[in-house]
Amino acid sequence: MPRTQEGNHLPDLSRYIAPAGTALDAGRCPVRDVLDRLGDKWTTLILLQLAEGPKRFAALNRGVPDISKRMLTQTLRTLERDGLVERTVFPTKPPSVQYELTETGLSLMTPLGGLLAWAESRHGDIRAARVAYDSTEVAPAE
Amino acid sequence: MPRTQEGNHLPDLSRYIAPAGTALDAGRCPVRDVLDRLGDKWTTLILLQLAEGPKRFAALNRGVPDISKRMLTQTLRTLERDGLVERTVFPTKPPSVQYELTETGLSLMTPLGGLLAWAESRHGDIRAARVAYDSTEVAPAE
DNA sequence: TCTATACGGTCTACATAAGAGACCATATCC
DNA sequence: GGATATGGTCTCTTATGTAGACCGTATAGA
Numbered sequence: 001m002p003r004t005q006e007g008n009h010l011p012d013l014s015r016y017i018a019p020a021g022t023a024l025d026a027g028r029c030p031v032r033d034v035l036d037r038l039g040d041k042w043t044t045l046i047l048l049q050l051a052e053g054p055k056r057f058a059a060l061n062r063g064v065p066d067i068s069k070r071m072l073t074q075t076l077r078t079l080e081r082d083g084l085v086e087r088t089v090f091p092t093k094p095p096s097v098q099y100e101l102t103e104t105g106l107s108l109m110t111p112l113g114g115l116l117a118w119a120e121s122r123h124g125d126i127r128a129a130r131v132a133y134d135s136t137e138v139a140p141a142e
Numbered sequence: 143m144p145r146t147q148e149g150n151h152l153p154d155l156s157r158y159i160a161p162a163g164t165a166l167d168a169g170r171c172p173v174r175d176v177l178d179r180l181g182d183k184w185t186t187l188i189l190l191q192l193a194e195g196p197k198r199f200a201a202l203n204r205g206v207p208d209i210s211k212r213m214l215t216q217t218l219r220t221l222e223r224d225g226l227v228e229r230t231v232f233p234t235k236p237p238s239v240q241y242e243l244t245e246t247g248l249s250l251m252t253p254l255g256g257l258l259a260w261a262e263s264r265h266g267d268i269r270a271a272r273v274a275y276d277s278t279e280v281a282p283a284e
Numbered sequence: 285t286c287t288a289t290a291c292g293g294t295c296t297a298c299a300t301a302a303g304a305g306a307c308c309a310t311a312t313c314c
Numbered sequence: 315g316g317a318t319a320t321g322g323t324c325t326c327t328t329a330t331g332t333a334g335a336c337c338g339t340a341t342a343g344a
Contacts, residue, residue, distance in 0.1 A: 082272060104264055122246055124217050125225060
């Protein structure tokens, strides 16, 4: 079994890999249980909106214009259920609903920020790699 | 790279939010273009496998037992296209194929590690929040 | 008064994506 | 000869995501 063959200053990621065959099921594997949520396509965008401060439903919808209300509701419910977002209903007439990050949600912003910084700095590389890949696929003249 | 550590003092995340109405489309918004990939359900798991060192197709399949070959192939192709993973075919008799992280892929491991550390440390909170949420939903008698 | 808009959603119908599992060719082992 | 392993592809079915209509209340404007 190949160990980590180089000591290239990586964080010890193997700790996040479930022991083979045992804990890869959701509910026990934090990677799946948490990371899958961030990949919800909308979750990260909404968290980013809320990182600016508490917002209301319609404001979130404006901040992420191409999300449907259904998906916005659904994503917010999941975030609320996971304890990342707090939902407060003000009994005004039309009732207004405020969403804001909880302490847990707020604490996610730091590691998320690191990932976004990576995404921003490497976005050019990734896009270039795609172009290169697609061109060699179309014209494998190498 | 922002190294903000305080919970109430966030890194400037607003920079990752596209100017309203302009750049939320994929291809211009790094958040979508990159983060959506990590949410591919399998991508992170496979990257974690490869963080241990180069692996072959079947080894990856064993490391993530419940992925189908079809999804494994597809995910690896996407990672290769994005320049995060390099695919090398050795012309042995049943040809063997090795996958390994590129420098770009390797560079993702650090911010990803931060996110996984967060996921691990908050997993208990999140699961507890879910239980609490579900119980109040089922029995809203307060 | 009649209509339009905004609030915060829900509901239904449809399109896309994921998943299971058969299948392929080659080669070695028993 | 049959099983197993290599690295996939292909089709079929099911789950998920999306668009958009709809709902009731309330305010503003014509």
